[in-house]
Amino acid sequence: MTKRRALIIGGSAGSLDVLLKVLPELNPNVQFPIIVVVHRKQGMDSLLTDLLSYRTVLKVKxxxxxxxxLNGNIYIAPSDYHLLIERDFTFSLDYSEKVNYSRPSIDxxxxxxxxxxxDGLVCLLLSGSNADGVNGLITNNLFGGISLAQEPSSAQVSYMPEQAILRTNVNILKIEEMPAYINSIS
Amino acid sequence: MPYSGAISDEQTEILINDVLEHHGYDFTGYSRASLKRRISRLYNLDKHLSFAEFRYKTLNDAVYFKHFVEGITVNVTEMFRDPSFYKVLREHILPSLNTYPFIRIWLAGCSTGEEVYSMAILLEELNLLNKSLIYATDINPSVLEKAGQGMFPLSQMKSYSENYIAAGGKRDFSSYYSANYSLAKFDPDLKNKMIFSTHNLVSDHSFNEFQLILCRNVLIYFDRSLQFNVLQLFDQSLENLCYLALGSKETIEFSPISSRYKRVGTEKIWRKTST
Incomplete structure (x- = not known):
């Protein structure tokens, strides 16, 4: 059985800039879904979706x-809900307690x-000021997935990728290396 | 594949089956990712030594089982959550119900009651509370006990007051409660028109006919087929030309009842247009 792939990008403070640089460079016929979980203020949902969809030919929703x-779509986690993935590869939303003071929580x-x-999962953790996402990377590694972190010196706020590097095994990527890396995932 | 502190898929199914057979609570239609996460969370919070011990207590200890149900269901709520939604209730939906001699409202999945008190405040300000009755139901008896007390953390009042104002509230929000140590005790007069009762949306039937049914952020935990069953239960419980309101990410679209309903504005509110 061929493994089912997905890329999930998590980030907090300073991650939007990275998304705006990386998403336009992605291969238009990318063969996996891209799921974006970023911390932000409540109620700015359509703004972020619009902002990102101007920059890419991929469908952003x-x-x-x-x-x-579905493969080839970029999905944005709505604000103020946790976003979970079911075994049948559908989304679930959850309005339970915040995790790491965050909802959606990247973890x-x-x-x-x-x-x-x-082992089909690739998780990329970007710039941010708390450690949300690091426990998720640890779980991802246990399940055989690939864990990536933004190179801290390239991050507007380095704490989040630094914590990932400190606490688990990750490949470290500069912003300019991310598009080629993602495009090479097969 | 197991990992530290987590309950496996198989163990999740064992518990769901136990709880159905021994206690009659049916969680088989709940979305698994969220339910499994809640069960794992409870397992870790309660520091169980083994799955066997967790299972044994859930099966045989009635007090623990009550705690289990409260722990695996989500009881996060706030007053006037999504102020724009409450603004539409205040300005359009509730005034239109003024033509009825008596207004019955069902708040399904009311949790600790924050939405119930928000609703009572709206009705009071519209001079409709006297002829209204709010039926507030939940699967958990323990959250209903809290709801009945009408006391919420004082630390939340600043944010609730901001929500209230954003929802069109004109009064001083603090006039509705008195501070009692770390708690805000809400005006007991608001409580006169509330009826709290356990009701399980999965297994219990329609119990009245309503002019407004609110069920917000409950359906997201159910799979499609259970969502459709619950929407049919609401449909059976709603008078024609009256209103059904759901959470901001929930919809009746694609469900068997959708053809009889018309969306009102941009909030998640639908009006029943035929029976």
Whole structure:
């Protein structure tokens, strides 16, 4: 059985700039879904989706509950809900307690995705000022997925990728290396 | 594949089956990713020594089982959450119900009651509370006990007051409660028109006919087929030309009842247009 792939990008403060640089460079016929979980203020959902869709030919949309996850789409986690992945590769939303003071929490999405995609999952953690996502990378590594972190010196806020490097095994990528890396995932 | 502190898929199914057979609570239609995460969370929070011990207590200890149900269901809520939604209730939906001699409202999945008190405040300010009755139901008896007390953390009042104002509230929000140590105790008069009762959306039937049904951020935890069943239960419980309101990421689209409903504005509110 061919493994099912997905890329999940998590980030907080300073991650939007990276997304705006990387997403336009992605191969237009990318063969896996890209799921973006970024911390932000409540109620700015359509703004972020619009902003990103201007920069890429890939379809950008907010992840909706029970929606089947399709290759080649970029899904944005809605603000103020946790985003989880079901075993049948559909999304679930969850309005439970914040994790790491965050909802959506990157840990929650990384962890549930690792259980669904196993070694097909690639997780990339970007700039940010807390350690949300690091536990998710640890789980991803346990399930055989690939874990990536932004090179801290290239990050507007280096704490989040630094914590990833400190606490688990990650490949470190500069911003300019990310598009080629992602385009080479097969 | 197991990892530290997590419950496996198989163990999740064992617990779901136990709880159905021994306690009659049916979680088989709940979305698994979220439910499994809640069960793992509870397992870690309660520091169980083994899955066997966790399973044994859930099966045989009635007090623990109550705690289990409260722990695996999500009870996060706030007053006037999504102020734009409450603004539409205040300005359009509730005034249009004024033509009824008596207004019955069902708040399904009311949790600790923050939405119930928000609703009572709106009705009071519209001079509709006297002829209204709010039926507030939840699967958990323990959250209903809290809801009945009408006391919420004082630390939340600043944010609730901002929500209230954003939802069109004109009064001083603090006039609705009195500070009692770390708690805000809400005006007991608001409580006169509330009825709290356990109700399980999965297994219990329609129990009245309503002019407004609110069920926000409950359906997201259910799989499609259970969502459709619950929407049909709401449909059976809603008077014609009256309103159904869901959470901001929930919809009745694609469901068997959608053809009889018309969306009202941009909030997640639908009006029943035929029976």
């Amino acid at each position: 907010e992840a909706e509950e029970k929606e089947p996850i 929650v999405t990384f962890q549930s995705a690792a259980e669904a995609y196993h």
